[in-house]
Amino acid sequence: MYVSDVLVIGGGIAGLSVAARLSAEAIVTVLEGESAPGYHASGRSVAFAHYGLGNEPVRNLTALSMAELAAHGSVHPALHIAAEGEIAALDGLEDIHRQYGCDYTRIGPDEARALMPALKPEACAAALVDHGSLKLDTHAMLQAHVATIRANRGALLPGERVTLIGHERGRWVAVRADGTRHGAAVLVNAAGAWADEVARMAGVTPVGLEPRRRTVISFAAPEGEDVSRWPFTKTAGEGFYLLPEGRSQLLASSMDQTPSAPCDAAPEELDIAIAADRVEQATTLPIRRISHSWAGLRSFAPDELPVIGEAAGAPGFFWCAGQGGAGFQTAPALSRIAAAAVMGQPFPEDAAAAGLSLEAFSPARLGA
Ligand SMILES: Cc1cc2nc3c(=O)[nH]c(=O)nc-3n(C[C@H](O)[C@H](O)[C@H](O)COP(=O)(O)OP(=O)(O)OC[C@H]3O[C@@H](n4cnc5c(N)ncnc54)[C@H](O)[C@@H]3O)c2cc1C
Structure with a gap:
C-alpha cells in the first residue's frame, strides 16, 4: 500500500x-x-470571476478570493443588462456591487451599446458595469x-x-x-x-x-471586428451570457442548468439551439455556424x-x-x-x- x-x-x-x-x-x-x-x-468553465452569481456566502467567498485570483486573472469588465421588465433585478445587483465596494457604474442603454455594440435596443433599458471583474487563466x-x-x-x-x-x-x-x-x-x-x-x-x-448540466457555444464574431474588448455581458434576468474568446470568437450560454447524473457531460442539440436563439434575439449577431460547443456539470448541495x-x-x-x-x-x-x-x-x-x-x-x- x-x-x-x-x-x-x-x-x-x-x-x-x-x-x-x-x-x-x-x-x-x-x-x-x-x-x-x-x-x-x-476544464469546462468560462473562467470568469464576478459578483453577478451565487448567494451571499458565495459572494463573500468571492470577495475573499479576488486578491489571490488576480495572480491568474486580468481585469475585464462585466456588463449586466436589464430589459424593461428586469430593472428590479438590476437594482438588486447594484445593491450587491455597492455592498462589496466594487468599482461599478450604473449606465443607460446608449452607454451600454457603446461598450457592447451588438445589443439590440429592446434588450437593454438599463445596465451596470463592474469594472473590476476578472477573466481567469x-x-x-x-x-x-x-x-x-x-x-x-x-x-x-x-x-x-x-x-x-x-x-x-x-x-x-x-x-x-x-x-x-x-x-x-x-x-x-x-x-x-x-x-x-x-x-x-x-x-x-x-x-x-445535484449535478446540473450547463452548455456553452462558441461562434465567430462579425467579420473584421476585434471583439476582445467586449465586456462579459449577462442578462439580469433569465437569458444568456456572452463573452469574447480572443479577438474573433464569442462564447455564450443560456445559463441552462439541467439536472444530470454524474457523467462526462455533452451538449444537447436543443440547449445549443436555445443559447444561439437567445443571443440572436437580444443582439444583432448572426450565428451562422456554431464553431464548437461543450457542456459541464455544476454540482450543488440542496x-x-x-x-x-x-x-x-x-x-x-x-x-x-x-x-x-x-x-x-x-x-x-x-x-x-x-x-x-x-x-x-x-x-x-x-x-x-x-x-x-x-x-x-x-x-x-x-x-x-
Ligand atoms: C459551463 C460552465 C461554466 C462555468 N464557469 C465558471 C466561471 O466562469 N467561474 C467559476 O468560478 N466557475 C465556473 N464554473 C464552475 C466550476 O467549473 C466548478 O465549480 C468547478 O470546476 C468544480 O470543481 P471540482 O474540482 O469540484 O469538480 P471537477 O472539476 O469535476 O473535479 C472533480 C474530479 O474528481 C474526479 N473523480 C470523480 N470520481 C473519482 C474517483 N472515484 N476516483 C478518482 N477521481 C475521481 C473527476 O474525474 C474530476 O476530475 C463553470 C462550470 C461550467 C460547467
Whole structure:
C-alpha cells in the first residue's frame, strides 16, 4: 500500500487547491480518475470571476478570493443588462456591487451599446458595469496548484479512478480497479459531481448533491471586428451570457442548468439551439455556424452552499464539494477554509469577519 498523510480524491480545482494548501504541512496524494487534471467541470468553465452569481456566502467567498485570483486573472469588465421588465433585478445587483465596494457604474442603454455594440435596443433599458471583474487563466491556476503539490513532495496521480474505499487500522484506503491501494489517515472528498458516490463507497452518508448540466457555444464574431474588448455581458434576468474568446470568437450560454447524473457531460442539440436563439434575439449577431460547443456539470448541495468539513461518524473523512458555478472564483478562500478544517486549525479570521462559519458549510447541516 502507498501511504501518505492525506489522500485527495479529485484533481479538479477543488481537490488541487486544497491539496496545494495542505501540502505545505503534510504529504498529500491526489488521485484523479481521468488521464489529466481538470478533465470534468474544471476544464469546462468560462473562467470568469464576478459578483453577478451565487448567494451571499458565495459572494463573500468571492470577495475573499479576488486578491489571490488576480495572480491568474486580468481585469475585464462585466456588463449586466436589464430589459424593461428586469430593472428590479438590476437594482438588486447594484445593491450587491455597492455592498462589496466594487468599482461599478450604473449606465443607460446608449452607454451600454457603446461598450457592447451588438445589443439590440429592446434588450437593454438599463445596465451596470463592474469594472473590476476578472477573466481567469484557469489552466494556469490548476497547473500552479500541481506545481506547489509537487514542490512540497506531494503527488498528483492521474488515471487513478478509485472504485472502493475502506477503513482499516486508522487509515482510509482507496483502491483502484486493478487493486492498487493508497492509504492515509485523512481522505478529502473533492470528487465534484461524483462526491456523493465517493461518500457512499466509504460508507459515509451522502449530502444530496445535484449535478446540473450547463452548455456553452462558441461562434465567430462579425467579420473584421476585434471583439476582445467586449465586456462579459449577462442578462439580469433569465437569458444568456456572452463573452469574447480572443479577438474573433464569442462564447455564450443560456445559463441552462439541467439536472444530470454524474457523467462526462455533452451538449444537447436543443440547449445549443436555445443559447444561439437567445443571443440572436437580444443582439444583432448572426450565428451562422456554431464553431464548437461543450457542456459541464455544476454540482450543488440542496441549499446551494459548498460542503466543507468532516463527516459525522467518519473521523478523517472530509468533504470539499458543492462548488456549483463558482468553483474557481471561490477556490482561494474555500481551499483555505477546507485546509484549516482538515488540519484542525481555527476557522480563518477574515472569513469569520465576513460572516462565514464552518457550521454553515458543514455536511452536518445536510444530515451527513
Ligand atoms: C459551463 C460552465 C461554466 C462555468 N464557469 C465558471 C466561471 O466562469 N467561474 C467559476 O468560478 N466557475 C465556473 N464554473 C464552475 C466550476 O467549473 C466548478 O465549480 C468547478 O470546476 C468544480 O470543481 P471540482 O474540482 O469540484 O469538480 P471537477 O472539476 O469535476 O473535479 C472533480 C474530479 O474528481 C474526479 N473523480 C470523480 N470520481 C473519482 C474517483 N472515484 N476516483 C478518482 N477521481 C475521481 C473527476 O474525474 C474530476 O476530475 C463553470 C462550470 C461550467 C460547467
